[in-house]
Amino acid sequence: MSKQAVLKLDDNEFAFPTIEGVEDEKAVDFRSLRSTTGYVAYDEGYGNTGSCQSEITFIDGEAGILRYRGIPIEQLAEQSDFLESSYMILYGDLPSQSQLHEFRSRVRDNAAVSPLMAEALKGFAADAPPMGVLGSMLGALSCYNPELATNDRAVDLENFDQAAAVAIAQTATAAALAFRSSQGKEGNAPDPSLSFGDNFLHLMFSEKGQPYEAIPEVSRALDLMLLLHADHEQNCSTSTVRMVASGGANLFASVAAGSAALWGPAHGGANMAVIKMLEEIRASGDDGSSFIEEAKSGQSGKRLMGFGHRVYKNFDPRAKIIGKACEELLDKMGIDDPCLDIARNLEQAALADDYFVSRNLYPNVDFYSGIVLRALGIPADMFTVMFAIGRMPGWVANWREIAMNPKMKINRPRQIYQGPALRDYVPMESRG
Ligand SMILES: CC(C)(COP(=O)(O)OP(=O)(O)OC[C@H]1O[C@@H](n2cnc3c(N)ncnc32)[C@H](O)[C@@H]1OP(=O)(O)O)[C@@H](O)C(=O)NCCC(=O)NCCS
Structure with a gap:
């Protein structure tokens, strides 16, 4: 028998079953929440919502793990x-x-x-x-x-x-x-x-x-x-x-x-944004250190593109692989890309900086994929398209x-309505 989660609302207690994934991920099964309590789960951005049970890909963002099947x-x-x-x-x-x-x-x-x-x-x-x-x-x-x-x-x-x-x-x-x-x-x-x-x-x-x-x-x-x-x-x-x-x-x-x-x-366009950032840093003559300071201050609205991830709070395992492949590719092709030197400086500086370390901001896959794509001769406005081919x-x-799921229901989230309360239609001639 699975564990039960108990929710106390006013003086009533409601029990909900839990679900465990094969890798110990745990979820409270709230499918009956509204019918039993009158409440819905509010989770804007879905950061805490398991929308399905899937057998395809497993990610452990804290441990930096990605597995296909x-x-x-x-x-x-x-x-x-x-x-x-x-x-x-x-x-x-x-x-x-x-x-x-x-x-x-x-x-x-x-x-x-x-x-x-x-x-x-x-x-x-x-x-x-x-x-x-x-x-x-x-x-x-x-x-x-x-x-x-x-x-x-x-x-x-x-x-x-x-x-x-x-x-x-x-x-x-x-x-x-x-x-x-x-x-x-x-x-x-x-x-x-x-x-x-x-x-x-x-x-x-x-x-x-x-x-x-x-x-x-x-x-x-x-x-x-x-x-x-x-x-x-x-x-x-x-x-x-x-x-x-x-x-x-x-x-x-x-x-x-x-x-x-x-x-x-914020999704597939980040690899382009990384190249744009590296180009801007290069054009300004900075080695990356001033940019890091700007990204930390948050005032310029700048972020260190290619760093941080909604799920990975550790190294994105794909970034490790592509970072290495990127170096090998540029070496073998004899490409001397100043953007790669800036990227290396940024990476080293950020990994040693308390701002990034304390917020678990590590390089993500986009940090190096833009440089790889550039070395392959793919123009920057095609980067998101390349992501689509891969995905x-x-x-x-x-x-x-x-x-294939015969029990599949149409996905239909709910909302909390915050618009005007009930009011009457006002005919045109009576509007101010
Ligand atoms: C990916 C991203 C959207 C994840 O965001 P998130 O998990 O919602 O994290 P938040 O936006 O809440 O940020 C948490 C903190 O880290 C800071 N932060 C996050 N990413 C940062 C970055 N790349 N550079 C500088 N600071 C960053 C935020 O300013 C915030 O700081 P605060 O706590 O002092 O306010 C975010 O890290 C980001 O914008 N990264 C750059 C873009 C990018 O590479 N996207 C590709 C993702 S694959």
Whole structure:
């Protein structure tokens, strides 16, 4: 029998069951709170709300732990790759050789977007923001693949393998199309002989008579970047995907909503903000120390971008991995990036500073991912799009978890109304 939590309200006591996760996370099950007490749980920002029970990703923010389907991110970064980890995130277990082969083929064979969709892209303004274009194209997948997006759960689940491959593969293709169109260039056709990451770089950078030449270090860094972003539990965009999915919407509509949620600077836009900050520090001639002081004072409204996390109150394990990969990549490619020196100074200074230490502010994944992306030749306004390509397997897996749950209810939080109390309509002629 699970422990009970007792809530005392006025002179009455109410008992609520508790739930324990496999890693000892504890929750009070308040689902009957309103019907038994007349109260609702108030938790603006959802910092204390478990919105679901999920089997996909585990995070222990205090200990700096991240695991996909139970496997530590460090092991996956070392031994797996983006598509293999994606398979596991989607389906629950590491694939056999034949399962992986089939999955890779399905992703590869679905990389080309419909010619009609590529044509539609030309209707966007040349300076359209890449995330705006990507979100529109993700939503439009349901228009060009209507058989995969029926909003009939049984049919959509039957077609899940195909729809998941389309979502993962065509996000990358649509992202590259958005980039090329912003440059006034025609899109490239996917190259099925290339790995997922190399194909993306080819889609972005191949020119007529000048095909993109894959560099192993670059391929590995891109794949690692995508793998590290593949899922992250109930963040803002993933929760959005689940919210939309809970209403019965198809996969493409749900992930399009997720991409809109990712767009904001507090979520997927932080990697861009890190580069902007490092560039500004460089341009001002500061080595980082004045900026640290400004960020601490809080008066300039500046924050040390890439530091701090709502969940991690310790090192973000992804930051450790990508920080190391970043150094290796720049070394191997012979890139001398002054922004990296500033980033190192900032990191060292902040980790030794009581302001940051006492608030548990450690580097997060965005601190280094911007530098890696820059070294790969990806422009800053594409950084959030890169995050979306990486996060797609997580969004898809979360959609599937909702779709496969026969007891799933539509997600519908409540509110505490604080507007005007009951009042009468005043006809126009009587208004002052
Ligand atoms: C990620 C973030 C939004 C998490 O915020 P949070 O957990 O809600 O923490 P809060 O905003 O409540 O901040 C707690 C304290 O730390 C300070 N703080 C948090 N992040 C800070 C940063 N990056 N630089 C300077 N001070 C920071 C706050 O000013 C606050 O100080 P106070 O207690 O004296 O008022 C926040 O750390 C941040 O803005 N980081 C920079 C942006 C970023 O890298 N985002 C990517 C996240 S993956």
